[in-house]
Amino acid sequence: MVVLGVAASDSHAVANHLIAHSLRAQGLTVVNLGTCTPVSEFADACELYPAAEAVIIGSLNGHIHEDLHDLADAKLQGRINCPVIVGGNLSVGSAKDESSTTRLYELGVDHVLAHPDSLVPLLDSLRAVGAPVTRELVDTTAR
Amino acid sequence: MSTDSPSSFGGDAVPAVPELPTLRESADYIRKLGKPSAAEVLESCRLAGRVALQPRCGVGGHKEMGALLAQLERDGRADILTLTIDSHTRLLRFDNAARALRADPRTLNGYPLVTHGWERGRELNESVAPPMEIRHGSPDARPLFQVAVASGITSFEGGGISYNLPYSKDVPLAHSLEAWAEVDSVCGELAGLGIIVDRELFGTLTAVLVRVDQPGGEHAGGGGRGRRGRALHLRLLPAERPAGAGRGRAAGHPAARRRYLPAGVQIHAVLHEFMGVFPRERNHAEELIFYGALTARLGGASKMITKTYQEALGIPDTEANVAGLRLADIANSELLGFVSVDSGAVAEELEWICREVAEIVEPVLEARNLRSGIVTAFAEGKLDIPFSASRHARSEITPLRDPSGAIRYQEHGGLPLSDASVKRNRRLLAEGRPGGPARPTCSRC
Numbered sequence: 001m002v003v004l005g006v007a008a009s010d011s012h013a014v015a016n017h018l019i020a021h022s023l024r025a026q027g028l029t030v031v032n033l034g035t036c037t038p039v040s041e042f043a044d045a046c047e048l049y050p051a052a053e054a055v056i057i058g059s060l061n062g063h064i065h066e067d068l069h070d071l072a073d074a075k076l077q078g079r080i081n082c083p084v085i086v087g088g089n090l091s092v093g094s095a096k097d098e099s100s101t102t103r104l105y106e107l108g109v110d111h112v113l114a115h116p117d118s119l120v121p122l123l124d125s126l127r128a129v130g131a132p133v134t135r136e137l138v139d140t141t142a143r
Numbered sequence: 144m145s146t147d148s149p150s151s152f153g154g155d156a157v158p159a160v161p162e163l164p165t166l167r168e169s170a171d172y173i174r175k176l177g178k179p180s181a182a183e184v185l186e187s188c189r190l191a192g193r194v195a196l197q198p199r200c201g202v203g204g205h206k207e208m209g210a211l212l213a214q215l216e217r218d219g220r221a222d223i224l225t226l227t228i229d230s231h232t233r234l235l236r237f238d239n240a241a242r243a244l245r246a247d248p249r250t251l252n253g254y255p256l257v258t259h260g261w262e263r264g265r266e267l268n269e270s271v272a273p274p275m276e277i278r279h280g281s282p283d284a285r286p287l288f289q290v291a292v293a294s295g296i297t298s299f300e301g302g303g304i305s306y307n308l309p310y311s312k313d314v315p316l317a318h319s320l321e322a323w324a325e326v327d328s329v330c331g332e333l334a335g336l337g338i339i340v341d342r343e344l345f346g347t348l349t350a351v352l353v354r355v356d357q358p359g360g361e362h363a364g365g366g367g368r369g370r371r372g373r374a375l376h377l378r379l380l381p382a383e384r385p386a387g388a389g390r391g392r393a394a395g396h397p398a399a400r401r402r403y404l405p406a407g408v409q410i411h412a413v414l415h416e417f418m419g420v421f422p423r424e425r426n427h428a429e430e431l432i433f434y435g436a437l438t439a440r441l442g443g444a445s446k447m448i449t450k451t452y453q454e455a456l457g458i459p460d461t462e463a464n465v466a467g468l469r470l471a472d473i474a475n476s477e478l479l480g481f482v483s484v485d486s487g488a489v490a491e492e493l494e495w496i497c498r499e500v501a502e503i504v505e506p507v508l509e510a511r512n513l514r515s516g517i518v519t520a521f522a523e524g525k526l527d528i529p530f531s532a533s534r535h536a537r538s539e540i541t542p543l544r545d546p547s548g549a550i551r552y553q554e555h556g557g558l559p560l561s562d563a564s565v566k567r568n569r570r571l572l573a574e575g576r577p578g579g580p581a582r583p584t585c586s587r588c
Binding site: 008009010011012013014017034035036037061062063065066067069089091092093094095096 | 203229230231233234236239242243249250251252280309310311312313453456457458459460463530531532533534538
């Protein structure tokens with residue numbers, strides 16, 4: 001089982017529908033929270049579905065860092081205990097660099113994917129090593 | 144209140160925007176500014192036999208926004224300019240917009256007009272000659288509209304259905320319809336003060352396709368005073384593939400709309416260049432851009448909203464945006480006068496579009512209370528959209544291209560289409576596919 005959704009300020013629905021469809025077709029149970037999903041709603045879903053193997057968050061509008069500004073808090077509070085996977089268009093503008101990915105890891109994201117095709121192999125590898133396993137948390141609020 | 148939840152959705156509270164000029168002061172300012180309105184620009188382009196050009200453009204920083212507009216006016220020669228609004232502002236997440244603006248304006252995917260405020264809006268408006276339009280995606284646009292009018296900007300996109308269902312998850316339709324009726328009511332007041340607001344509505348996104356059209360629906364609550372003089376700008380299907388039937392569908396929309404609007408309303412068709420996933424390679428992207436622009440010309444659109452060769456990568460830089468405008472303008476060339484469409488196919492498609500629209504919207508228009516009729520129709524799936532961002536549409540319909548490139552219903556869900564319409568959609572999807580019946584050589588057969 002996975003929890004799926006699009007980041008809080010983002011209403012791009014099509015890829016979300018297609019990814020949910022694709023994961024279900026491959027036998028996964030998908031709790032799809034859909035578009036415009038704040039971190040608090042992902043956390044609520046994790047508490048409601050403790051069997052969730054991962055939280056998968058899509059973002060296409062380039063606002064993912066602001067939209068996940070409170071992710072680290074939710075993880076520190078133990079409200080999200082499974083790995084958090086993010087993919088999509090991860091910064092505003094057409095010139096991309098690595099910093100958008102690095103900043104996501106700093107915010108508490110565990111895996112950043114360049115392509116949705118990598119999603120199922122990643123979930124398989126997480127299951128193989130006995131997930132839920134998350135990266136070591138950095139308490140950004142303490143800095 | 145959480146900074147992450149648009150708490151005013153679903154309630155009646157209007158988020159207050161402090162220290163705005165009165166409507167009369169804004170109307171006086173707009174008159175003194177003396178800029179042509181969007182409606183006037185469209186009319187003059189139409190008389191000159193060309194499609195007006197408008198880019199999307201919005202960056203977070205105020206100075207950067209001014210520089211972007213200046214360059215798109217000077218080098219891109221845009222007929223109408225845009226303030227594209229960031230996603231936080233669209234969803235009333237003003238705290239998030241303000242935080243991003245303080246931290247790094249470059250992280251915003253548009254211009255946070257409410258946060259910058261109306262005085263800065265006026266600065267931008269005064270800095271360029273073409274009229275400006277606010278393009279956004281706000282289920283409840285009341286604060287943004289107030290700041291836009293105070294900024295002297297009188298072209299404003301959106302409506303209670305089309306800016307709700309594709310743009311938010313859980314805003315009740317009753318709320319967005321009410322909020323947009325208030326916007327239209329203010330447009331009526333402004334018309335009384337001699338200011339005509341250009342209200343652009345759209346019915347389609349390439350993927351979120353099919354009829355979110357709201358003939359009458361968006362405007363039924365708009366108050367009578369402004370209706371006669373108000374120009375409605377209606378968007379067409381975006382350009383798809385080089386297929387006569389596809390172009391026929393694009394050309395058909397305004398006629399389908401006119402049937403349900405009062406006499407005297409100006410209607411302009413607006414075409415959006417391809418709205419789906421773009422190719423990354425510049426040559427391919429530019430083929431698609433030019434094809435869209437040519438479709439706008441052939442479909443008789445008054446205006447086109449342009450794309451750029453950087454579409455696949457993210458929000459374009461200024462140079463790419465300028466290049467997209469210049470490329471689109473080539474489709475306005477007199478040298479292309481020899482290109483034409485199959486008028487028989489267009490007429491056939493138009494007839495069917497009008498028929499499908501009638502089957503879907505006329506039962507809703509019969510409702511005693513139109514707004515609650517719309518809400519009920521979406522709840523029951525009698526109005527619907529595919530790939531809905533919102534929970535308030537059932538999203539039980541699936542669009543599919545037929546072999547000619549035209550978009551048809553594969554699944555029509557609960558839409559009250561007639562057997563004849565359903566059969567035609569099925570037949571056109573099947574014809575020419577491997578294992579399907581042969582496609583007739585004459586599209587009218």
